[in-house]
Amino acid sequence: MSNTASTTLAFFPFDTATNTGEKVVQMLMALLLFAAVMGVILFFAGRFGGRRGDKVVAYLYLLPAILLLAVGLVYPGLRTIYQSFFDAAGTAFIGLDNYGTIFTDNDQLRVLGNTVIWVAITPFVATAIGLIYAILVDKSRYESFAKALIFLPVSISFVAAAVIWKFVYEYRPDQGNVKQIGLVNQIIVWLGGKPQQLLIESPLNTFLLIIVLIWVQAGFAMTILSAAIKAIPDDIIEAARLDGVSAWSMFRQITLPSVRPTVVVVLTTIGIATLKVFDIVRTMTGGQFKTSVVANEFYSQTFRADNQGLGAALAVLLFILVIPIVWYNVRTLRQSEAS
Amino acid sequence: MSAGLIFGLAACGGGDDSDSAGGTDASASAIDCAPYTKFGDIKGKTVTIYTGIVTPEDKPHIDSYKPFEACTGATIKYEGDKAFETQILVRAKAGNPPDLAIVPQPGLVKQLVATGKAVPAPEEVSANVDKFWDKAWKGYTTIDGKFYGAPLGASVKSLVWYSPSEFKDAGYTVPTTLAELQALSDKMVADGKKPWCAGISSGDATGWPVTDWMEDFMLRTAGPEKYDDWVSHKIPFNGPEATTALDAVGGYLKNDKYVNGGLGDVKSIATTTFQDAGLPIVDGNTCSLHRQASFYAANFPKDVKVAEDGDVFAFYLPGPDANTKPVLGAGEFVVAFNDRPEVKAFQTYISSDVWANTKAKLSSGWVTANKGLDPNNLTNPIDKLAGTILLDPKATFRFDGSDQMPAAVGSDAFWKQATSWITGQDTKTTLDNIEKAWPK
Numbered sequence: 001m002s003n004t005a006s007t008t009l010a011f012f013p014f015d016t017a018t019n020t021g022e023k024v025v026q027m028l029m030a031l032l033l034f035a036a037v038m039g040v041i042l043f044f045a046g047r048f049g050g051r052r053g054d055k056v057v058a059y060l061y062l063l064p065a066i067l068l069l070a071v072g073l074v075y076p077g078l079r080t081i082y083q084s085f086f087d088a089a090g091t092a093f094i095g096l097d098n099y100g101t102i103f104t105d106n107d108q109l110r111v112l113g114n115t116v117i118w119v120a121i122t123p124f125v126a127t128a129i130g131l132i133y134a135i136l137v138d139k140s141r142y143e144s145f146a147k148a149l150i151f152l153p154v155s156i157s158f159v160a161a162a163v164i165w166k167f168v169y170e171y172r173p174d175q176g177n178v179k180q181i182g183l184v185n186q187i188i189v190w191l192g193g194k195p196q197q198l199l200i201e202s203p204l205n206t207f208l209l210i211i212v213l214i215w216v217q218a219g220f221a222m223t224i225l226s227a228a229i230k231a232i233p234d235d236i237i238e239a240a241r242l243d244g245v246s247a248w249s250m251f252r253q254i255t256l257p258s259v260r261p262t263v264v265v266v267l268t269t270i271g272i273a274t275l276k277v278f279d280i281v282r283t284m285t286g287g288q289f290k291t292s293v294v295a296n297e298f299y300s301q302t303f304r305a306d307n308q309g310l311g312a313a314l315a316v317l318l319f320i321l322v323i324p325i326v327w328y329n330v331r332t333l334r335q336s337e338a339s
Numbered sequence: 340m341s342a343g344l345i346f347g348l349a350a351c352g353g354g355d356d357s358d359s360a361g362g363t364d365a366s367a368s369a370i371d372c373a374p375y376t377k378f379g380d381i382k383g384k385t386v387t388i389y390t391g392i393v394t395p396e397d398k399p400h401i402d403s404y405k406p407f408e409a410c411t412g413a414t415i416k417y418e419g420d421k422a423f424e425t426q427i428l429v430r431a432k433a434g435n436p437p438d439l440a441i442v443p444q445p446g447l448v449k450q451l452v453a454t455g456k457a458v459p460a461p462e463e464v465s466a467n468v469d470k471f472w473d474k475a476w477k478g479y480t481t482i483d484g485k486f487y488g489a490p491l492g493a494s495v496k497s498l499v500w501y502s503p504s505e506f507k508d509a510g511y512t513v514p515t516t517l518a519e520l521q522a523l524s525d526k527m528v529a530d531g532k533k534p535w536c537a538g539i540s541s542g543d544a545t546g547w548p549v550t551d552w553m554e555d556f557m558l559r560t561a562g563p564e565k566y567d568d569w570v571s572h573k574i575p576f577n578g579p580e581a582t583t584a585l586d587a588v589g590g591y592l593k594n595d596k597y598v599n600g601g602l603g604d605v606k607s608i609a610t611t612t613f614q615d616a617g618l619p620i621v622d623g624n625t626c627s628l629h630r631q632a633s634f635y636a637a638n639f640p641k642d643v644k645v646a647e648d649g650d651v652f653a654f655y656l657p658g659p660d661a662n663t664k665p666v667l668g669a670g671e672f673v674v675a676f677n678d679r680p681e682v683k684a685f686q687t688y689i690s691s692d693v694w695a696n697t698k699a700k701l702s703s704g705w706v707t708a709n710k711g712l713d714p715n716n717l718t719n720p721i722d723k724l725a726g727t728i729l730l731d732p733k734a735t736f737r738f739d740g741s742d743q744m745p746a747a748v749g750s751d752a753f754w755k756q757a758t759s760w761i762t763g764q765d766t767k768t769t770l771d772n773i774e775k776a777w778p779k
Contacts, residue, residue: 086779088747089453107755171610173603175625197603197610200762217457286543288758289609300543303425305745 037064077319084312090307110290111297115208115321118277119215123270126214127263130221134229134257137187141209147226150218158216158279165212166284169198200292209291212280217273221266228262229255261336268329275321292316369466370693372410374377374463381681382412388685391423399702400450407688408696416577428546430756431456436676439686441491443671445479446749451674452482458630461683471711475733480672488672488689492698493708495633495725496551496667498653500617505627513654517559517662521590524597527627533600537550537592538607538624539614546754548613549761550669550741553590557584558665559658563735566665568630570740572777576748577770586768592761600626609761614638621651630656632669633725637647637704645719652723655728666728669739699726726767745778750755752776 041064045057062240102108130150137146149245153161172184176196180186183196199205232255240254278295285291287300294314300309374668375381392400397419404415412559418437420426424447429452430436442448451457464702468489480488499520506512509530512521514520520605527534539548558566559581591597593610599607601619604622608616617635619626621643629635633653636645643650658664672690675682688694692711699705699716706712706722709730742751753772760769 059742098383171607172601173601173607177601197606200606200609231646282543286545288545288755289762300751304543304746305751 044078080312080315084316085307086309088309089305090308094309098309099317100312102311102317105224108297111292111294114291115275115288115293117203117206118210118274119202119271121207122213122217122274123211123267126270127221127225127266129214129224130266131216131263133218133222135251136228138226150222153216154219154223156216159283161212161216162280162283165215166199169208171195171197177195181333199285205285205289205291209280209284212284213274213277217270221270224266225259228259232258237292264332265329268325271325272322275318275325352474356778358641370406370410370514370689374412374687375407375672375684375689376679378684378687382467383414384679384681385414385416386439386681386685387416387418387466388439388601388736389418389420389423389427390441391420391443392441392453393419393421396702399698399705400533401543403694403698403703404685406517407685411681411684413685415685420447428454431676438675438677438682440674441671442674443669444533444739445672446684446743446746447683448480448488448672448674450595450746452487456551456676459487460677461488461673461678463683463687464489471690471692471709473708473710475736475738476670479743480674480751489686491671491673491689491710492705493668493670494633494706496669497555497656497728498631498633498635498655498725499666500629500631500635500651500653501627502620502624502650503652504650505624514657516657517659520657524628531595532627533598533625534590534627535597535694536596536600536602536616536619536629538602538611538613539608539758540610542614544754545609546756546758547741548616548631549588550590550737550753550758551632552588553581553585553757554729554737554740555630555656556587557740558667558737560584560587563665563737564742566737570743572744575688576766576774576777580767581770585760585770589766602626605773619622633706633721634704636719636721649720653724659710662733664731664734666734666736667739668708668729668736677683690757747776747778748773754775
């Protein structure tokens with residue numbers, strides 16, 4: 001065993017690099033490898049001509065992507081589905097027991113319930129805020145500045161956003177000369193209330209976490225929807241104005257129908273991001289205080305509780321939940337392209 | 340580059356003790372090579388060691404290997420990684436393990452042995468452990484009758500931090516029994532104080548400090564034998580012994596009169612990070628007592644003097660009576676994935692008293708339960724206190740229980756339920772839920 005290990009390492013010095021020099025060499029080798037593979041493909045592709053040849057060339061170009069997808073996505077996906085039918089150690093076949101646990105165990109039901117709350121609220125609220133904001137600032141004097149303000153959170157990573165909001169919700173006791181350092185609790189104190197441990201109280205804490213994701217996603221929704229609003233042909237708007245519509249009917253009968261495909265895309269994109277939400281929960285509560293969601297639970301079960309079967313089952317569940325959204329998304333895209 | 344330079348210096352220092360390379364190199368280079376040369380000529384060979392110990396604690400480790408490198412001519416390649424605990428399993432399962440790994444939990448040692456990639460420790464290491472360590476330690480890594488890893492460092496968890504000056508001014512004395520500890524707490528309450536401060540928030544490991552509290556009280560209210568049975572699940576997790584222990588902890592942590600000094604009410608324990616929890620002892624003196632392991636010393640600001648005559652120090656969390664001294668602690672184990680001669684030689688070196696003393700001289704904030712250790716070699720007061728507690732012949736050492744339990748309990752259900760317990764869940768529900776999570 002030791003011999004094979006050291007020989008492989010001699011030829012393939014990956015994951016043994018400890019200093020910068022070795023790492024640079026590894027990177028160069030990886031680039032060379034990449035260039036070599038591309039060279040071989042281009043070489044063979046160049047040897048085909050004619051009509052049938054074009055097809056062959058197309059498949060040759062697809063080959064690397066298909067291979068990488070197979071290795072990086074299809075195989076792990078199938079393997080995860082396979083693992084989800086096994087016990088914690090991954091040795092004994094237990095059929096659908098892991099799925100049974102997810103739908104019967106109290107803790108797991110709470111996880112599912114939380115995920116439902118997240119998905120039921122986040123996409124709609126984020127999209128609504130984004131849409132209203134886009135309409136309000138459209139063609140106003142400070143449009144680009146106002147847009148930049150709400151777009152800024154999009155450029156922050158989820159973990160950073162979670163850390164920021166953790167400070168916003170931070171609690172200090174109501175004792176002697178101890179000062180609040182969290183914005184929310186300081187406001188509560190100013191209004192004459194007592195500081196609250198906001199992240200402990202369930203179900204309030206889940207909603208407080210959802211606000212973070214909405215804060216991040218509203219900017220994304222606003223940007224996309226604003227572009228869609230600008231794409232509404234001016235003559236339609238002008239015609240409506242001449243007919244003397246109110247602002248509300250303008251929104252209901254002109255704006256909304258025109259940007260409907262975009263709204264669907266935004267909703268579904270945020271919906272998928274919400275289903276996969278992990279960073280915010282893990283950073284702010286670690287899934288404690290009844291705030292865990294499927295993605296966080298899947299990580300905890302796999303890497304902390306060492307229950308790979310249940311972890312895999314949760315991952316598969318997440319996958320299944322995402323499928324209809326993706327399907328709906330693709331269908332809407334196709335329809336709007338066709339029309 | 341710089342690593343090469345240091346190696347060069349260490350090699351030079353080997354021949355000449357008065358070399359300007361410094362006291363550490365000089366003392367470090369003087370070891371007897373005989374125990375390692377019998378593994379054959381290992382000059383030029385390399386041993387890789389993979390650990391979760393990173394900057395700045397890695398340096399004393401790397402330095403403590405130099406005498407071995409100087410006398411055998413072998414090279415030790417040290418790799419520290421914060422993600423060690425998940426990565427080591429990945430590497431073992433993928434067939435790409437290091438030669439040696441420094442594993443901080445017996446439970447993880449079991450998982451590694453289960454991958455089939457770990458190899459039992461050589462006889463020389465086994466002999467060293469028999470000679471220098473309490474026999475309980477050997478048991479932690481003996482799996483199916485085979486002994487897999489020698490202990491390396493150790494830490495003491497049964498400590499209570501306090502302010503020596505506050506004790507002096509108020510006329511408090513360090514308690515020697517659990518009853519005295521309670522009496523002291525009551526006295527502090529009578530003096531208008533909230534004596535205890537605690538915090539269990541620690542990212543997704545939130546809850547772990549409660550497990551230490553409970554284990555400490557399990558050792559004190561049920562005794563070491565029952566403790567062992569409880570850890571190995573010979574008695575149920577939710578039995579009468581455990582109920583008594585957790586309720587005893589509740590007497591402190593869920594007691595509104597006792598907690599949470601400078602930090603809030605009982606529930607604030609759940610949101611205070613364990614790093615911040617003991618700080619009210621020194622800043623503002625809003626808290627008097629904080630139960631946490633020896634490594635907590637590192638959390639105090641640099642200008643705080645950690646010593647018996649300083650700003651903050653610790654005393655041994657007393658036993659049920661003055662003569663019974665159960666000690667809860669933790670430690671690391673060296674697990675091998677290879678049995679090449681140089682690996683065995685190096686394993687033998689780091690299980691020896693020679694290494695323990697070399698390491699003690701080089702580090703601060705580190706102790707071991709190696710009986711060959713001369714406590715005078717420990718450099719700072721808290722290490723010395725911990726070393727004295729560990730080497731006390733009257734002490735009964737027990738390893739952190741949650742580190743030995745299956746991961747589903749020890750690093751999941753126990754943490755989560757302990758957190759819920761702090762935020763209001765009753766003792767029975769808490770223990771029942773953990774019992775339910777124990778893998779069948």
